[in-house]
Amino acid sequence: MKNFDYIKPSNLADAISALKEYENAFLFAGGTDLLVGMKNNFLKPQYIIDLKGISNIKSFEYQEGWHFGALTTIRDIEVSETLQQKMPFLCQAASSLGSIQIRNRATIGGNLCNASPAADIATMFLAMDSQIKIISIDNEKVVGLDKFFTGPNSTILNRGEVLTEIIVPKDAEQFKGVYIKFGPRKGMDIGIVNIAVLLDADFESGLCKRIRIALGAVAPTPIRARQAEGLLSGNALGPDSINKAAELASSETDPISDFRASAGYRKELVKTLVVRGINTILASNRNS
Amino acid sequence: MEQHSAVGKRIPQRDAVDKVKGSAIFTNDIKLKGMLYCKILRSPLPHSRIINIDVSKAEKLIGVKAVLTYKDTPQVKFSISPTWADKLPLESEKARYIGDEIAAVAAVDEDTAQEALDLIQVDFEELPGVYDPVEAMKPGAPVIHDSVENNISKAIHMECGNIEEGFASGDLILEDTFSTQAQSHCSLETHCCVAICEPNDEIKIWVNTQAPHALRQKLSYALNIDASKIHVITPYLGGGFGSKIDLEPAQAICILLSKKSGRPVRISNTRKDQFISTRIRHPTISELKFGVKRDGTIVAKQARVVMDNGAYNSHGPAVLLYNNVMFSSLYRVENIKYEGYLVYTNKNWGGACRGYGDPQATFAQESMMDMIAERLNMDPIDLRLKNANNPNEITANKVRITSCGLRECLTQAKEASNWAEKKETKSKYRGLGIASMIYTGGGSIGSGFNYSGATMQINADGTIHLSVGAVDIGQGSNTILTQMAADVLAVDPEAIRLTTADTDTTLPCMGTFGSRVTFCAGSAVFQATNEVKNMLLEEASEILEANMEDLEMKDKEIFVKGSLGVSVTFSELASRAHYKRKKTLIGHGYYNGPEVSDDFDPTSYVGYPSPAMVFATHIAEVEIDPGTGKVDVINFVAAHDLGRAINPLLVEGQIEGAVAQGIGWALTEDLKFENGKIVNPNFHDYKILTIKDVPKITSILVETIDPNGPFGAKGIGECAMVPTAPAIVNAIYDAIGVRIKDLPATPEKIFDGLKKI
Amino acid sequence: MVKKHQIRTTVNGEEYDLLVDPKKTLLQLLRENLDLTGTKEGCDEGECGACSVILDGKVVNSCLVLAVEADNAEVTTIEGIHRGEDLHPIQKSFVDSGAVQCGFCTPGMILTTKAMLDEIPDPSEEDIKHYLEGNLCRCTGYSKIIDAVNLAIKHSK
Structure with missing residues (x-):
């Protein structure tokens, strides 16, 4: 690891001005990606700005939608009783990230800003139609998460900007959802394909009111399968329509072939997992 | 039935307390x-x-x-x-x-x-580099070591019996090619x-x-x-x-x-x-040809193996020899041909890795056995029983088998896995697979050496001090060697002080590998302790005026049988020896065996001199997710002939750990290269199993009581991962009809296989 | 020259005032400055759990925590959980169950178990596996580690 200076501001304003002031400064949240990158010399910051001294971005609350501070840990989401009641699928996605040691440190803001195409929590937040708040020294803006990622490990964030909050619209609670990560192991895996499905349906009749499908690790960024969503929204959910949507979702992806899996296999997995995701939600809600 | 005070007991590792406290000093903890x-x-x-x-x-x-x-x-x-x-x-x-x-x-x-x-x-x-051993063998390939032609570091050409006649006498000939990948320890x-x-x-x-x-x-x-x-x-x-x-x-x-x-x-x-x-498990490509009779008798078998050595030899030549020995000596087959090539490539070098060439041989052979059973419409267990090795047998490649519990392993694993019933009621996407193996249970003197030394000393204060050159690498040899010594002296194992793994203070021991410590170091400990025991009894018989046969030991005292109260302590005996008779009570033990037979050929390891061979059968039950190709190992039975379990708790630990390593090799572990560069040199992408991935493993300990092993024991360390991968791959085939011939059996390969059916 | 930072941290109940280099990890601080070598380095990338310690009640990989972050924090390492000469019940369970082979993953395994039992006194087998998935062991196949955790739960009842 290269030498760096460590700065720990106690409020957001100080963090932002530090970010502006210092060249080659990196924001430090949970550190679970940042420190690994620094140890491998992929990342060589001269300054580390630790955000953990800023108290008001570490928790979440409901206020016309859910507002999650960027430094909320993955573990806080995983074990939150409120969230387990309101949006259990978010807890499920949190639960599948890394290990307990990682989840205790990793933050949602960090997970988003690291912008891994396979990021677990990012894929789920994308399905939830989330927005993010970005603050800089002279500006504050809210943008859709679907506009945030620009490629593997890259986002729209400019120098001097900080992602401070993730906002989940209030209607997210109306959905039933599921998160599936597929990898060769059961524990501690990164997904070959990740999928988040949110479904608002009349489970008696099988009518799909709204559906959102987000996919991870099958494109340079986590993506939404908008065409598949469009095919199903407002229509009946039957084996045929679900299969067609799965085919469509697969065609919307642009995966790479690497040593983890081939592009063709990832595309096949998308088909399987879209069907499985929808059916899992249907099966667990039909009787309830 | 012999009574044992310490041998056979489920005793926790003697080093465990230091380890759970964090006070155990490992090399990296040393700061000078x-x-x-x-x-x-x-x-x-x-x-x-x-x-x-x-x-x-x-x-x-x-x-x-x-x-x-x-x-x-x-x-x-x-x-x-x-x-x-x-x-x-x-x-x-x-x-x-x-x-x-x-x-x-x-x-x-x-x-x-x-x-x-x-x-x-x-x-x-x-x-220019060369990364594929088959390419590296071709004329004109880049030369990696100047003096080595075609990059072939070692070649083996072995024939036992008459291979052509053997194949001619068979009713069915099966040929296929199997390959295995690099594994990191x-x-x-x-x-x-x-x-x-x-x-x-x-x-x-x-x-x-x-x-x-x-x-x-x-x-x-x-x-x-x-x-x-x-x-x-x-x-x-x-x-x-x-x-x-x-x-x-x-x-x-x-x-x-x-x-x-x-x-x-x-x-x-x-x-x-x-x-x-650091070293890796050698990747191999094995072309097999088997000839069988309609009744399942294997009449001839042949292997042509190309083993990827990587850039340097390390153990490669010996690993290739073991690949041959273990391939050739499993099952009674009269006509065998083995052709093996150890080939340099510009990649990380292979070395010793749990099983030492045997997992590669066994994956190929035991896959082939399943394919034969299917063609003959025979139960895979019956096919193996038909050809199983027997005790006191010399194989076609002149390996001398003493104790052999292969049949017991097969039948007991069958029973424990509920094989017959599960085969009857087989459900879709579930399958059972079996594989057996042979390995050494005590190293080998093939290289000229298989030595282990021990000294046992009774100090004047009565303390008992055992010194061995062997090193406990976590498997628990410190515990079982003291159990053996304690058993001889009828004391609590904790009463024995132990010094190990120090070249200045212990007698030489070749080391901890080849599943040899229990047998070889155990034999040395047994000998050293018995020598001291005799010294003690001699001294005591003089003092107590009784015949040695009439004496009995317990809790560091020697009694005259039947005469309550007539006794002398170890301390008194040692003091007397030291101070009066100016004699120390030190026993020495030294093992270096077995004798090499005249028919031993060091270039092919025909006549492979092992003190004892071990056998095992694994049965895996798997469930396949047809939508993804992912394998879930849901049950696992491992039956092992280990002579005698000196400590069943630690033996189970060896089996469970080895099976986990074997499942990893079968399914998730693959050290991947691109143009000679490892692309997954971390635990993120080189996937050893986590606690979520290992199924319940049922261990069956088949105690054949080896005639030459200390207390009848043989080794267990390496062999328990040898048949794991083929058992799983055979189970995958049983479940969905997809035959994986190149490890690991990744979800993607299985998914592709399912599509082709 | 990079600026060093003055920190005050409590490790195993003992308070330390230390001057640390920003890039020093908590793992290095424990092992090199405080000679608490029971915490092991298995990968230094947060993938194996051998360096697990409890930081303010939560189990973390100490290789992915900077030492400066331990300022005003409480750290528990493997050296801090036995009571005098007596082993902690979890330590004892690991010994008795045969859950210890080479012992290199053991301190991290025990601290993660402790963090779990502090949080969930009566975990299911699924809970146990979920909590311990980040602690790799290459020797045992985990079977006896699960036995040990179950024994520890029994002891604590």
Whole structure:
């Protein structure tokens, strides 16, 4: 690891001005990606700005939608009783990230800003139609998460900007959802394909009111399968329509072939997992 | 039934308390005054000529105390034996894989050492590389070692019986090709050593080696230093699995840096260093041809094996021999042909890895056995029973089997897995698979050596002190060796003090590998302790005026049978011996066996001299997810003939750990290369199993009581991963009809296979 | 020159005032400055759990925590959980169950178990596996580790 200076501001304003002031400064949240990158010399910051001294971005609350501070840990989401009641699928996605040691440190803001195409929590937040708040020294803006990622490990964030909050619209609670990560192991895996499905349906009749499908690790960024969503929204959910949507979702992806899996296999997995995701939600809600 | 006071008991490891408290000192925990830290500059290219190395800038960096290149090292190549020597501690002419050692720095801290490496200027002339052993064998392929034609380091041509006649007598001939991938040992503790070179040129090295005594010999040879001047000490060791047997270039470098700087030097691998510079399991391609009769009798079998050696030999030649021996001696087959090639490539070098060539042979052979059973419409267990080895048998390749519980393993595993019923009621996507194996249960004297020494001493105060050269690498040999000694002396194992793994204070032992410690070191302990026991009884018989046969031992006292109160303590006996008779109570034990038979051929290992062979049967039950191809191992039975379980708790631990390693090799572990470069040198992408991935494993201990083993025991360490992969692959076939012939059985391969059906 | 930072941290109940380099990890601080070598380095990338310690009640990989972050924090390492000469019940369970082989993963395994039982006194087998998935063991196949955790739960009842 290269030498760096460590700065720990106690409020957001100080963090932002530090970010502006210092060249080659990196924001430090949970550190679970940042420190690994620094140890491998992929990342060589001269300054580390630790955000953990800023108290008001570490928790979440409901206020016309859910507002999650960027430094909320993955573990806080995983074990939150409120969230387990309101949006259990978010807890499920949190639960599948890394290990307990990682989840205790990793933050949602960090997970988003690291912008891994396979990021677990990012894929789920994308399905939830989330927005993010970005603050800089002279500006504050809210943008859709679907506009945030620009490629593997890259986002729209400019120098001097900080992602401070993730906002989940209030209607997210109306959905039933599921998160599936597929990898060769059961524990501690990164997904070959990740999928988040949110479904608002009349489970008696099988009518799909709204559906959102987000996919991870099958494109340079986590993506939404908008065409598949469009095919199903407002229509009946039957084996045929679900299969067609799965085919469509697969065609919307642009995966790479690497040593983890081939592009063709990832595309096949998308088909399987879209069907499985929808059916899992249907099966667990039909009787309830 | 013989009564045993300590042998056969489920006793926790004697070192466990130190380990749970965090007070157990491992090599990397050692910090000496003035100690320097070493980093090694490794080749970034797979194949190159070294034109020039300029270390002048590195030497000038503040904090750097010594820089080493080949110019500072003796130009003695080393390997497992001088015959196969091909590696220098720091390469001088060529670098042969990405990771090859070029230069090293000792500095006041690791960061400074790392910074210094960046200042070393090496001019390489890049050479074409070759990464596929089949390509490397072809004429015109890049030559990796100048004197080695077609890059073939070793070839084996063996025929037993008459292979052509054998095939002609069969009703069915089956041929197929199987391949296996590189596996990394992944002991949680990486390689580490601390060396200090004393002013009188004596060297002391603390090192996590599986073989301290053998390492001393190898260091002596490679560094041209008298062995008597080298003191090797092995502290607690965090897992080996074969990775810590070799002389590592880093160990030689550490010593030379200490010599050059005059200060103690520590070198400790990062996890990445560990992946890119330590040994791996050799990948193989095995073309098999089997001839069988309609009743299932195998009349002939043939293998042509190409084994990827990587850049250097290490154990490769012996691993190829073991691949042959284990392939050839499993099952009673009269006509056998084996053709094997160990081929250099510009990749990481293979070495000893749990099972030593046998997992590769067994994967191919046991897959083939399943394919034969299917063609014959025969139960796979019946086919194996039909051909199973028997006790006191000499195989066609002249391996002398003493105890043999293969049939018991097959039948008991069958029962425990509920085989018959599950086969009847088979559900879709579920399957059962079986595989058996043979391996050595006590090393081998094929190389000329299979020695283990022990001394047992009773001190004047009555303390009992056992010394063994063997090293406990986590498997629990310290515990079971003291159990054996305790049993002989009828004392509590905890009453025995133990010294191990120190070349200055223990008798030589070849080391912890080859599943040999229980048998070989155990035999030495048994002998040494019995010698002392006899001394005690002789002394006691004089004092108590009774015949030795009438004496009995318990709790460090000797009694006259039937005469209550007439006794003498160990302390009294030892005091008397020491002070009155000026005699010490020390027993020595030394094992080095078995005798080599006249028909032994060291080039093919026909007549392979092992003290005892072990056998096992694994049965895996799997469930396949047809939508993804993912395999879930839901049940696992492992039946092992181990002679006698000295400590069933620790034996189960060996089996459970080995099966987990075997499942990993079968399903998720694959060290992947792109143009000679490992692309997954971390635990993120090299996937050993987590606690979520290992199924419940039922261990069955088949006790055949070996006639020559201490208390009838044979080894268990390595063999328990040998049949795991083929059992799983056979279960996958049983579940969905997809035959995986190249490991690992990844979800993607299975998914593709399902599509083709 | 980088600026060093003054920190005050409590490790195993003992308070320390230390001057640390920003890039020093908590793992290095424990092992090198405080000689608490029971915490092991298995990968230095947060993938193996051998360096697990409890930081303010939560189990973390100490290789992915900077030492400066331990300012005003409480750290528990393997050296801090036995009571005098007596082993902690979890330690004892690991010994008795045969859950210890080479022992290199053991300290991290025990601290993660402790963090779990502090949080969930009566975990299911699924809970246990979920909590311990980040602690790799290459020797045992985990079977006896699960036995040990179950024994520890029994002891704590």
